Amino acid sequence: MTNKIRIGLVGYGNIGKGVELALEEFPDMEGIAVFTRRNPEDLDSKLKAISLDHILDYQEDLDVLILCGGSATDLPGQGPALAKHFSTIDSYDNHNQIPEYFETMDQSAKAGKNISIISVGWDPGLFSLNRAVFESILPAGETYTFWGKGLSQGHSDAIRRIDGVKFGVQYTIPVETALEEVRSGSNPTLSTREKHKRVCYVVAEAGSDQNLIEETIKTMPDYFEPYDTTVHFIDEKTFKEEHQKMPHGGFVIRTATSATGNKQKAEFQLELESNAEFTSSILVAYARAAYKFKKDGKSGALSVLDVPPAYLSPKSAAQLRKELL
Amino acid sequence: MTNKIRIGLVGYGNIGKGVELALEEFPDMEGIAVFTRRNPEDLDSKLKAISLDHILDYQEDLDVLILCGGSATDLPGQGPALAKHFSTIDSYDNHNQIPEYFETMDQSAKAGKNISIISVGWDPGLFSLNRAVFESILPAGETYTFWGKGLSQGHSDAIRRIDGVKFGVQYTIPVETALEEVRSGSNPTLSTREKHKRVCYVVAEAGSDQNLIEETIKTMPDYFEPYDTTVHFIDEKTFKEEHQKMPHGGFVIRTATSATGNKQKAEFQLELESNAEFTSSILVAYARAAYKFKKDGKSGALSVLDVPPAYLSPKSAAQLRKELL
Numbered sequence: 001m002t003n004k005i006r007i008g009l010v011g012y013g014n015i016g017k018g019v020e021l022a023l024e025e026f027p028d029m030e031g032i033a034v035f036t037r038r039n040p041e042d043l044d045s046k047l048k049a050i051s052l053d054h055i056l057d058y059q060e061d062l063d064v065l066i067l068c069g070g071s072a073t074d075l076p077g078q079g080p081a082l083a084k085h086f087s088t089i090d091s092y093d094n095h096n097q098i099p100e101y102f103e104t105m106d107q108s109a110k111a112g113k114n115i116s117i118i119s120v121g122w123d124p125g126l127f128s129l130n131r132a133v134f135e136s137i138l139p140a141g142e143t144y145t146f147w148g149k150g151l152s153q154g155h156s157d158a159i160r161r162i163d164g165v166k167f168g169v170q171y172t173i174p175v176e177t178a179l180e181e182v183r184s185g186s187n188p189t190l191s192t193r194e195k196h197k198r199v200c201y202v203v204a205e206a207g208s209d210q211n212l213i214e215e216t217i218k219t220m221p222d223y224f225e226p227y228d229t230t231v232h233f234i235d236e237k238t239f240k241e242e243h244q245k246m247p248h249g250g251f252v253i254r255t256a257t258s259a260t261g262n263k264q265k266a267e268f269q270l271e272l273e274s275n276a277e278f279t280s281s282i283l284v285a286y287a288r289a290a291y292k293f294k295k296d297g298k299s300g301a302l303s304v305l306d307v308p309p310a311y312l313s314p315k316s317a318a319q320l321r322k323e324l325l
Numbered sequence: 326m327t328n329k330i331r332i333g334l335v336g337y338g339n340i341g342k343g344v345e346l347a348l349e350e351f352p353d354m355e356g357i358a359v360f361t362r363r364n365p366e367d368l369d370s371k372l373k374a375i376s377l378d379h380i381l382d383y384q385e386d387l388d389v390l391i392l393c394g395g396s397a398t399d400l401p402g403q404g405p406a407l408a409k410h411f412s413t414i415d416s417y418d419n420h421n422q423i424p425e426y427f428e429t430m431d432q433s434a435k436a437g438k439n440i441s442i443i444s445v446g447w448d449p450g451l452f453s454l455n456r457a458v459f460e461s462i463l464p465a466g467e468t469y470t471f472w473g474k475g476l477s478q479g480h481s482d483a484i485r486r487i488d489g490v491k492f493g494v495q496y497t498i499p500v501e502t503a504l505e506e507v508r509s510g511s512n513p514t515l516s517t518r519e520k521h522k523r524v525c526y527v528v529a530e531a532g533s534d535q536n537l538i539e540e541t542i543k544t545m546p547d548y549f550e551p552y553d554t555t556v557h558f559i560d561e562k563t564f565k566e567e568h569q570k571m572p573h574g575g576f577v578i579r580t581a582t583s584a585t586g587n588k589q590k591a592e593f594q595l596e597l598e599s600n601a602e603f604t605s606s607i608l609v610a611y612a613r614a615a616y617k618f619k620k621d622g623k624s625g626a627l628s629v630l631d632v633p634p635a636y637l638s639p640k641s642a643a644q645l646r647k648e649l650l
Contacts, residue, residue, distance in 0.1 A: 021583070021584040021585060022457050022583070022584060023467045024584045025464040025583075025584055026464060041475075045596075056454065057441045063456075083331055087385075093527040095357075095650070098522055098646055098647070098650050099643065099646055099647050102646055119650050126458070126462075126591075126650040128649045129458075129634050131649045132634040132635065132637065132638055132645060132649050133451070133454075133634050133637060135638070136610045136637035136638045136639075137451075137603075137606055137607045137610045137637065138603075139350040139351060139606075139608060140350045140625045144544075145458075154347070157457050174362075186486075187353075188454050211408070219379055220641075229572070241635060245587070258346070258347070258598075258599055258602040258603070258606070259346040259347060259349045259350055259602070260346060260599070260602065262597075262598035262599035262602055263598045264595075264597050264598065264599070264602070265595070265596040266451075266593075266594070266595055267592075267593070267594040267595075268591075268592070268593055268597075269591070269592040269593075269594070270589075270590070270591055270592075271589075271592075272587075272590070273583075273587035273588045273589065274585070274587035275590070276610070277583040277584070277587055277589070278462075278463075278583070278589050281462050281464075281589075282462045285461045285462045288461075303642075303645075303646055303650055304650075305633065305634045305635040305642070305649070305650070306633045306634075306635055306642065307633055307634075308630065308631045308632055308633050309337070309454050309457040309629070309630045310457065310630040310632075311456055311463075312458060312461035312462065313460070314455065314461075315631070316628050317631065318424065320457060320628075320630050321423055321424055321427055321630070322423070322424050323459075324453045324456045324457050324630070325420065325423050325444050325449040325455045325628055325629075325630070
């Protein structure tokens, strides 16, 4: 019998693996099992691997499920089905569909008397939290979000589909002059394209036409054509040494004016060597919050905007007041 | 009859004046009256000024009181006395006494079925919030707080008490090399003294000994002696043009390591032309949260760590999810 918060993982991709690792840094929490649609024997996890078909047998053994699947195909079905039986955390990030997903999750979670915290991560997630706090405390201003420097999986995939490309990655990078303009408090109107540039590192196949590859990248509609795009050709050794990580980060900046005309600026920054590991760590901290809400007798869906900061911490409210206020 | 959140101010110093101004930027909230221990006729406020002796006559007219007094002498008495009759917000910032003040406020607020959110501002306050979130989501790391560039009222007062000083201000400034060392992720051990330097601007009386003034400042125990202190003598015109504002700001930085050794960094920054106006604006936003907690039927003392971000906003939960997630 454990006093730890007992966590089940659903799915074992980048995020599932990240959650398993992150749990090592949360001593009050314990990974119990990974549930998978694959053959459980194929999973290289230290946790017990169990077929997702049998998950309902584990209701008494788990406090919170962390849903590690993707927003496109996994979560829309899995989320509402599992929220009827377990408290859940997910990183649903299909922005336009969030209100609808929330309603579905809310109904399921309430039916099962569970808590489901949706869209947890850093954007949506911590960035949303900062946008909400910033606009609430500084009403007369503008909020800006920049992403990067970070590896974009979708854009890297697009490069790799081009003929003659052996390996390729794309980094989204904030435009420094746009950042400075925002920080100056001049409240510029900036599109996503004006705030970010795209830098690509490509290993070409022997004998391929590098000019053609570069041209194909730079003229790719939506992905690269509207952006200031740079393409660097590098050798395979450099690629493997320098471009295997998944860094990311970004900025939320609000500049505002007080009623007497004073300029006030609040800024939140992330700089991450591993995007997936950071998202995973956030998911685990919010699983702790879900556990506390459930103990309070609450049920239904929540977002990060509904979670008091103290609920993320293993410390008591009194300890937090003493140490952090 | 108003549908706005009705705010009473207690005290009319820098913060009280700031709250009156900040309320202009919160269209869902309304300042009703200022309560003062002075002669109400002496107050230069657009709001109705009323003797603090009569505040209990206004229980039906106010939703939340913002206590604008100081932590040394005003709040320890006023807070618990008023929390029995009104929901309150205060900026109590005597760090060592916060646990005891919280308990006293909690008893009073519960007795009166009110909500009291204590120690609201930016430190304690928003900085505490970020420290709590950062250490919860990145457990294996270190958190650093830097203050400045900012005007320190206490240090400026100390300068002005020196013989021969006509005007004087002191700015606390983060040491750039210390900031960079922290951001590098090297987890240095740094005292407050090592993280900050002190820069003073002084207007000397005609005929006074500037060398003696500079020496007196730099050797003042606790205030300046332990710090890298610079003293600039300027003329009165420059002083009045460039040193009348109360800028402040600072940084909360957490550097951490994931279970696989990746470096992760989160940072929160403030840069404020008016410290008092920013603190006032935060107090007003948390008054909105106190109003919501009270409507929920809750009572007792809370800190910023207990407040969900959504409670600070005038927007509905659904609108926030749609716009900010």
